[in-house]
Amino acid sequence: MPDQEGFLRPLAGKIGRTTEKKGRLYFEVADENLLEVVRYLFRTMGCRLSTATAMEMYRGLEVLYHFSHDATGRYFCPRLVIADLKDPKAPSIAPVVIGAEWIEREMSELLGITFVGHPQPERLLTRDHPKAPHLPLRRRRTK
């Protein structure tokens, strides 16, 4: 039974099916609910954003946020799936979590995701690169 302590109960209806394995809770979230979920995890529950992972899958681009709940050693991982591969967009969580600024810029640079509302939407790794590689982690599909 995932989330036995009911950490995610206030998010009922906002998140998809939750799977838990050894204190790691993974759940899907729609982009219109992402900021609310992030606000709850970061501000209400006091989670810390470890980082976020973006990858290209068959069903689209996936952004997986890793929120660490240090008081209990748990991980809460909202998963956002972007189906539009031509013009992938996702809401930026950087206005809520300053610590997300760099990782969103990195994901944008490596996979071409536009994070709407990011305060500094510039490339992170190749800002002054004379010939920066174009979306190096795209066009590689995995199951």
Added chain:
Amino acid sequence: MTKTTIPVGPFHPLLEEAEFFKIHVDGETVTGIDIDIGYMHRGHEYISEGKTFTQSIFLVERICGICSTSHPIAFVHAVEDVDNVEVPVRAAYIRTLVGELERIHSHLLWLGLAGHFIGYDTLWMWAWRYREPVLDIFETITGNRNHYGMMRVGGVARDVAPEAVPPLLETLDMIERKMDMIAKAAADDPVLKTRLKGVGILSRQAAVDYCTVGPTARASGVSIDVRKDEPRDAYGLVDFKSIVLDSGDVYGKLVVRVLETVESIKIVRQCLEKLRTAPGTILNDVKEISAGEGIGRYEAPRGEVFHYVRTDGSNRPVRHKVRAPSYMNIPTCAASCKGIPLADALITLAAIDPCYCCTERAIHVVDGRGARVATDLIRLSREKTDRLRRELHG
């Protein structure tokens, strides 16, 4: 209006790694800071997808020369997390032993650098002198002073012979005595306190907002430590304290690191004592890793190292995400450097223990026209220490 920007980095003969800080100043006061990274980007995540899990251990070991065992530990934790792989108790002690030895030598390295930056060359030479025996211990245990190649999915690669333990304990006793000496010298020195207290303060709120990790967070009153929050390997079996202070300044970060080194020595001693007698194997046979995803993390000397792997049942990851602690700590410079004198900027940048010391050269650029070598941040920093020393001692 003249806007002065001091570029620090990205390349310098003394640099171990490249980084670029553009420090905006108004007179002597820092008004802002721009940080450029990416000069060291080597595409580890992409390369890892073409390597087997065992090969990737050697790859991630080379992400950082100083944290060369923290990344492998976090990576094997992530792979083991996919399939709930158990680790033998003896291997758990060896992992913890190697990880804590790394913390001792990394903190001593930082202590030396910090001493050098503020004009305490004696502290620099002491710290690096007593870092050498730690590397000797590494050589005895792993065969290497760095890049140890010890971690494996399901355990470790090499055992520690019980007969090798007594001389290691003697060396450890010596290091502990010297650490006490260094800690007392640092705590009793009025100039050091005057020079570092209240400098480059990172508030608790800023540390939380930036998702800061490691000693940088703990010196600002944020009580996070992976070794306590999610005790893996032998961390649940040894006795130690997590050091948390609330000053947020450079002196606080120094004290946290010095006290952490003392705690690490305690952990190393407990592990060595256990390895004298603990029976058992050091490696569980892991035939395959099934499809799934796993998170692994470890408290490196600079803070939480995070690895995430997605697997498809083959012998290599389909996605491997790596996040080193400096990635979260470096952006805090924007908060901690603002409004401080330029002479304090160097030690404030260095206080987060970033994996580089691109701080010696600076070129004045005025209005974007003309460049001249004008300011040496280390000289400025050392001059301030000398000035304080004269004021205090007459």
